[in-house]
Amino acid sequence: MKYLVPLLFMLITGPALAQQDFLSNQEYKHCMQLTRINPEQAFEKALGWQDMGGGLPARHCAAVALISLEQYVQAAERLEVLAKDMPDDAPAGIVSDLLGQAGIAWHQAEDLDKAFATLSAALKLSPNHPVLLTDRAAVLVDGGKMWEAVDDLNTAIETNPYDTGALLFRGSAYRQLKSYDLALQDLNRVLELDSDNGEALFERGVVYRLTQKPDLARADWLKLIELHEGRPIADLARRNLEKLDLKAE
Incomplete structure (x- = not known):
């Protein structure tokens, strides 16, 4: 959970x-x-x-x-x-x-x-409880109400600007909404606060791939694998990296 x-x-x-x-x-x-x-x-x-x-x-x-x-x-x-x-x-x-x-x-x-x-x-x-707002945002995302979820996450982040969980979640939501510049702002902020955050590195790599920046995506995923070897998020990064390399060939 x-x-x-x-x-x-x-x-x-x-x-x-x-x-x-x-x-x-x-x-x-x-x-x-x-x-x-x-x-x-x-x-x-x-x-x-x-x-x-x-x-x-x-x-x-x-x-x-x-x-x-x-x-x-x-x-x-x-x-x-x-x-x-x-x-x-x-x-x-x-x-x-x-x-x-x-x-x-x-x-x-x-x-x-x-x-x-x-x-x-x-x-x-x-x-305006950040955790409750983030939990409700997760429900809204699963219900396909992405912008309403972003509204909840906006309030959560206004309440606690250092909430890396809410920032990461909003970055992921923006990425799914194809608002890539906004996604990068949130994901960069997470990595400013926590440079080794594996989930943020993975998400930012996805955004870089979607915006035709494969070298930056590769760098994020390689760093993720180095830092978080053995975790499922590292395995996911490795699979995406393999697809990226196959496409490059």
Whole structure:
């Protein structure tokens, strides 16, 4: 999955969550770590903890484990219910994080309408949140609404001009829209901030190829392979480089 916004010990906020002691915080941390290592075990642990009064933290861990298990619809539904069940005085940011996670799960389930609606609800609670905007932009791209996605990414980048993820995403969107000059502006900016960014090197190479600059494309892809050997993005660059060389012959 593309993003999973951590709630960072949401247990200590709100009257219902304040009843959890330090041991419960540690249990939540361990359970969340387990969702990445052994999600099946994490899910069973979370259910058992919930039966013993683990409450909202246990339910959240169970939902995140379901995302790791690719049970996206169940995860999304649990996260939406969890957001509704949060205490009235829970910070809006916590509720929006939960809705954002639900939106990601709906997206993974390929239900674009529910993903868009849930992420939009999250953005009402946390306006201009860069991560939520970027997640919603991904939904819009998959729905073929490229310029609307760019609008979301524009807002995300205005909020955080150093967000290399949003800049890279917008550069890729501009490339797909054949706005190559704008794509290069974003991709060059990413590489100014992170000169070894493999995804940006790959995307810029594609733009160079499409704009009939094969030498520049080759240079970016060769650098990418050197820096990121063994990663899928390096294999993709190598395949594109082979096609470029075949065309040159």
